[in-house]
Amino acid sequence: xxxxxxxxxxxxxxxxxxxxxxxxxxxxxxxxxxxxxxxxxxxxxxxxxxxxxxxxxxxxxxxxxxxxxxxxxxxxxxxxxxxxxxxxxxxxxxxxxxxxxxxxxxxxxxxxxxxxxxxxxxxxxxxxxxxxxxxxxxxxxxxxxxxxxxxxxxxxxxxxxxxxxxxxxxxxxxxxxxxxxxxxxxxxxxxxxxxxxxxxxxxxxxxxxxxxxxxxxxxxxxxxxxxxxxxxxxxxxxxxxxxxxxxxxxxxxxxxxxxxxxxxxxxxxxxxxxxxxxxxxxxxxxxxxxxxxxxxxxxxxxxxxxxxxxxxxxxxxxxxxxxxxxxxxxxxxxxxxxxxxxxxxxxxxxxxxxxxxxxxxx
Amino acid sequence: xxxxxxxxxxxxxxxxxxxxxxxxxxxxxxxxxxxxxxxxxxxxxxxxxxxxxxxxxxxxxxxxxxxxxxxxxxxxxxxxxxxxxxxxxxxxxxxxxxxxxxxxxxxxxxxxxxxxxxxxxxxxxxxxxxxxx
Numbered sequence: 006x007x008x009x010x011x012x013x014x015x016x017x018x019x020x021x022x023x024x025x026x027x028x029x030x031x032x033x034x035x036x037x038x039x040x041x042x043x044x045x046x047x048x049x050x051x052x053x054x055x056x057x058x059x060x061x062x063x064x065x066x067x068x069x070x071x072x073x074x075x076x077x078x079x080x081x082x083x084x085x086x087x088x089x090x091x092x093x094x095x096x097x098x099x100x101x102x103x104x105x106x107x108x109x110x111x112x113x114x115x116x117x118x119x120x121x122x123x124x125x126x127x128x129x130x131x132x133x134x135x136x137x138x139x140x141x142x143x144x145x146x147x148x149x150x151x152x153x154x155x156x157x158x159x160x161x162x163x164x165x166x167x168x169x170x171x172x173x174x175x176x177x178x179x180x181x182x183x184x185x186x187x188x189x190x191x192x193x194x195x196x197x198x199x200x201x202x203x204x205x206x207x208x209x210x211x212x213x214x215x216x217x218x219x220x221x222x223x224x225x226x227x228x229x230x231x232x233x234x235x236x237x238x239x240x241x242x243x244x245x246x247x248x249x250x251x252x253x254x255x256x257x258x259x260x261x262x263x264x265x266x267x268x269x270x271x272x273x274x275x276x277x278x279x280x281x282x283x284x285x286x287x288x289x290x291x292x293x294x295x296x297x298x299x300x301x302x303x304x305x306x307x308x309x310x311x312x313x314x315x316x317x318x319x320x321x322x323x324x325x326x327x328x329x330x331x332x333x334x335x336x337x338x339x340x341x342x343x344x345x346x347x348x349x350x351x352x353x354x355x356x357x358x359x360x361x362x363x364x365x366x367x
Numbered sequence: 368x369x370x371x372x373x374x375x376x377x378x379x380x381x382x383x384x385x386x387x388x389x390x391x392x393x394x395x396x397x398x399x400x401x402x403x404x405x406x407x408x409x410x411x412x413x414x415x416x417x418x419x420x421x422x423x424x425x426x427x428x429x430x431x432x433x434x435x436x437x438x439x440x441x442x443x444x445x446x447x448x449x450x451x452x453x454x455x456x457x458x459x460x461x462x463x464x465x466x467x468x469x470x471x472x473x474x475x476x477x478x479x480x481x482x483x484x485x486x487x488x489x490x491x492x493x494x495x496x497x498x499x500x
Contacts, residue, residue: 037459066437067458067476071490075381075475103488112490116381116475118414340498348498350461366436 012241019195019241020140022147027189027329029087029153030182032080033298034073035285035345038063042172044354049167057258061175061286063352064161066360068176069103071112074159077180078117080339081155084190085182089118092182093151095125096141098134098290099178100208101161102127113157124154131206132255133316134158135178135290140196140322142183153184160289165214166363173258173282177345178291179298190332191301191310193324195242199234200320207318217317223261226319231255231265234321235313239269242325246270250308253279253296255315257287265313278303279312284346290316297326299342304328369481373489378412380491381475385451387413394449417473419447419494424457424465433479441465445494459495470497 011018040063042056064073074097082089095114102109110125124145128134135158142154159178164170186192205226208215218226231254239245246252252271254262259282266276279296288295293314300310310326358364378384385396390407394415402409424443429435441457443465457465458476471494478491 037461065459067456067478067493069477069488071488072474072476112381115377116490118382118384344498 012237015237015240017197017237017241019197019238020143021195022143024147024149025186025192026143026147026183027186027192028181028301028326029184029189030081030083030085030335031179031298031301032077032082032084032339033177033179033295033342033345034077034080034159035062035177035295035342036064036068036073037348037350038065038352038356038360039349040352040354040357044357045172048354049171056172057260058173058286059283060351061173062177062288063357063360064176068161070097070099070101070159070161071103071109073161073176073178074109074113074157074180075116077157077159077178078113078155081180081182082117083339084335085153085184086335086338087153087182087184090122092119092153092155093123094142094145094154095119095123095157096128096138096155097157097159098128098130098136098138099158099160100129100131100134100289101163119155130320131316131318132257132289132292133314133320133322135294136312136314136322136324137316139181139183139294140198142181143193143196146183146185153182155180155182157181158290158294160291161361162287162289163208163214166358168214170215170217173287175286175288177285177288177295179295181294188331189329190335191304191326191328194327195238195325196322197234197238197241198320198322199230199237201230203230203317203319205317205319222317226317227255227257227261227315228265228268230319230321231313231315232268234323235269235311238323238325239311244325246272246275248309249275249311250304251279251300251310252276253293253300253310253312255293255313255321256280256282256296257292259283269311271311281342281346295342301328301332302336302341302343304332306330306332370487373481373487380478383415383417383473383492385413385415387411394451396447396451396453415473416448418497419445419471419473421457421465421467421469421471422446422452423467443471443494445471453492456493457495458493463496471495472497
């Protein structure tokens with residue numbers, strides 16, 4: 006690969022650190038409960054509307070972004086085989102941090118035993134807060150300031166009762182430990198982000214539920230940012246869709262990531278493994294990176310993966326990732342994403358309303 | 368307000384950090400600095416594996432103060448793989464029927480909030496049916 010001179014026509018320079026960086030460990034988390042789309046339709050449309058996903062994962066009464074991040078982080082540590090106190094950062098990206106003020110990162114770091122010699126902070130960028138935390142972790146390792154850093158994307162997504170988002174807004178995410186490429190199970194070859202001010206989806210301070218721009222969330226927002234980021238990165242690296250075994254994109258529903266893949270030139274078989282939204286819903290900051298855990302769970306050495314996240318507001322982070330020999334022995338060191346998905350207890354709308362705090366108790 | 372107590376107990380609650388006795392190798396939980404087996408001083412931290420089995424259990428139809436909104440739930444005596452028995456809630460049961468001897472594993476969850484929704488969130492250990500062997 007040519008060193009970072011940028012693309013001759015576009016001039017776009019991907020982010021490539023001086024010191025090569027890779028994924029040392031990864032871990033997923035999906036809570037146990039599932040709300041089928043038919044349940045939301047039963048309550049709000051007399052069962053007449055279709056659902057953009059089969060079902061969505063719902064966190065239990067005692068779960069939040071901190072507890073789910075702790076489990077994903079423990080899975081990532083198990084695969085990394087490093088001691089928690091070797092981490093120099095625990096960064097958590099989410100739009101549903103349990104506290105408005107008080108970092109989730111400190112709770113996670115304390116629980117996994119990573120304190121006190123660390124950076125800890127929370128990232129917020131709608132659904133790309135997790136990949137933004139990972140880019141920061143890449144920079145910390147790539148600049149030689151640290152050997153290991155953790156980036157997490159996790160959400161208990163909010164959707165207004167009856168809104169179209171209620172079919173998909175779900176719970177889950179993933180944790181990644183970044184470290185030197187020579188110790189990695191997958192090398193991060195390059196990153197490129199494409200960001201503009203685009204008001205497609207937001208939640209104001211102290212509001213419980215987000216607002217969105219209906220159809221505006223598609224073309225100028227989701228598709229524009231994902232395709233620009235993905236295409237620019239592939240162009241800069243002189244890569245084509247055929248160079249990738251897998252593609253994984255932010256997945257707010259089933260159709261958007263399928264179409265984004267096809268716009269970027271990916272075939273359905275390249276994107277099928279990472280497409281989890283039909284069975285777990287949209288985990289917001291966790292969505293693209295939990296798709297990546299499903300790919301890593303079965304990837305083979307030498308395979309390339311294109312990941313493009315999307316966060317409303319808006320922006321996309323694109324990553325080119327190359328799987329190394331170390332993957333095979335580390336896949337089984339923690340719970341596989343498929344095992345989390347398979348562990349499911351279906352709930353009805355009333356139980357969902359109770360678990361997600363939609364009942365007024367006082 | 369019990370903030371100092373929550374803060375003091377966080378390591379044992381978040382991650383089952385107990386102690387190991389340097390004299391007789393007994394694993395101690397909760398940590399108490401004196402070995403309940405041999406009486407020797409024991410201050411070395413020990414990370415429990417989090418694996419265990421249900422020693423006994425009961426179903427709480429009505430929760431005590433701070434736990435009302437969680438009822439009904441199951442509380443168990445969990446015999447940890449390393450020996451000690453701890454009291455904890457079982458979680459993520461779904462439709463799993465609880466039985467004595469059922470293998471369980473530790474997860475860190477929200478236990479309750481200190482006071483009302485303005486208070487700090489208290490996290491700690493619970494146990495769920497094991498996900499993998």
